[in-house]
Amino acid sequence: MSADVRPIRTAAEQALAEAFAARAAARAGDPLASRREAAFRRFAAEGLPHRRVEDWKYTDLRALMREAKPLAGPPDAAGIARAKNAGAALRGVKARRIVLVDGALVPELSDLAALEPGVTIASMAQALAAGDKEVVGLVGTVAPSDDVAAALNTAFMGDGVVLRLADGVALTRPIHLVFAYTARAAAAVFARSLIVIGNGARATLIESHEGPDDLDYQVNNALELTIGDDAKVDHIKIGTEGSRALHISTLMAALGARGELNDLSFTTGGAVVRNQLYLRYAGEGAAATISGASLIKGRQHVDTTMVVDHAVRGGTSRELFKSVLDGESHAVFQGKIIVRPGAQRTDARMMTRALLLSEAAEADNKPELEIFADDVQCGHGATAGALDRDLLFYLKARGIPAHEAEALLIQAFVGEALETIANDDLRGALAEAAATWLEARG
């Protein structure tokens, strides 16, 4: 190790270093070995991100992650059996289910039969073991980030999904990646998936994450998504992790010319959640709508951090994030829009709104615009506040009891973000999930 490497300090950092060293033998013959080692060096140099690291200012991972759990092993038969009903809340969407248990793709739970022509689905571990050239070539290159959490995923990732859509393939049936944690002890899961959407192809991709409430398991999930020219992707991530879970998720996406991405993250679960998104405009005239809806309570902490990189001309981006905060929960939004030299005619707008249902809840908001081109339109806005008392009175004056009136207004608030989902069944399922959250709030 070079001299500028910072000494490992915390127990968690120490455990991660030991885990990486212990896997040295497994890296022999791994086509990503050198990328993994570089990623680990990145972690070793920085340690776990903490509040003095600007991008992690509000989510002090070093303090929040007291220990690094051991890497999850492959799921056993009982663990697989426990995942049978994972993602059931979305049954009505009738998506093609691909199930990952503790980060490993489980073919017997997955719907891999009768794939549409031009669609391939494989295990990341198998693709790497087989030395799949396209996969090896793409991992870590789609929208590179020097983020340490993403680096840890590269260093440790075991399995995940590789999904490819050939040029022009238009899927009518959504694909649902079901990530279930079923191990009986708390462990760490590092899954990495790669999705390649060919030119002119269309797909709706759903990712859901769930696990038990009684374990403080750790998930560091990453997805690389490359969207071809004129392709269109809806990507909806549903975060319903167990109430003690630490969940870090990194989406690295690249948009081809005139490509479209509709991304929405919906979060109700997890103790500490960090949703990171790095979006690179690779081709001109592409458009992205990035939305979020979180409903959190107790001491939940949900951080959304994204970098939207308008590297080329004529890109459009729209961000709308809605947080509903009860108890002592904490929502963080950090959104950076970069408009590179030459990215003329960029049109980027970002809006975040927090609805505070309790005095003790907190919402932090940090928009950043870095504009290096002229002839661009960029804007951002943020609001935070309580429910409108006059509106509540109006509803109550019509005979709607206080609790129901609040629920109606909260659903309407979240609904604006959910409106961006084109699939009716999916939008309905998430509205239902929001209603369930409101009922549980009591």
Place this chain on the structure above:
Amino acid sequence: MPMLEIKNLSVEVDGRKILDGLTLAVNAGEVQAIMGPNGSGKSTLAYVLAGKADYAVTQGEVRFDGEDMLAMEPDERAAKGLFLAFQYPLEIPGVATMTFLRTALNAQRRKRGEAELSTPEFMKRVREAAGKLGIEQEMLRRGVNVGFSGGEKKRNEILQMALLEPRLAVLDETDSGLDIDALRIVADGVNRLRSPQRAMVVITHYQRLLNYIVPDVVHVLSKGRIVKTGGKELALELEARGYAQFQEEAA
């Protein structure tokens, strides 16, 4: 027993006395008008009846069918049959008018121990009531009052009233901001609801509305109390001579 009985009611807002010993009784089947200049306490009376917070009742009582209405939450009052048509109906983005109407109607029915309406029955009632008020179906799918003109908002209030079938309706300056055609549609909507079982309190600044909704009794409100009561001709007198004479009497 009057349906609504207000006795010696005094109300403060932010420590300022707005209603000052107001007394009023409204019987089933009656339409009573309350007229008064700006600042006389008309809207305060409407809000206090509906149960808005921030109004401190310092004296007096309000009884609805003999029950202490001031002890009830706004939604309980509504379920008992009180309806306030707002002077400034609010916009509720994200809550479709249809959802709003159904939620309100069913909440009231549940509270009264009645079965919820089936969807087809509900739709039928909404379509009928909306049709009479010239409200397009498309407007019902939009957020409540979002993008509605002033007249559309007032019509939407009357639509709510028609569906909720209150026994006591309080109309707070329902004529404000309406052109003559809209006024006629709204007034027709109100008149259709007149019945021997139902009472209405029509609050207005101008006499104009009372040409269309003809009251049985007219009261003049000034400085928080009723200073004169008469028949419908009192409204015409006010139109001709203004409020000044009554303000002096009250002073």
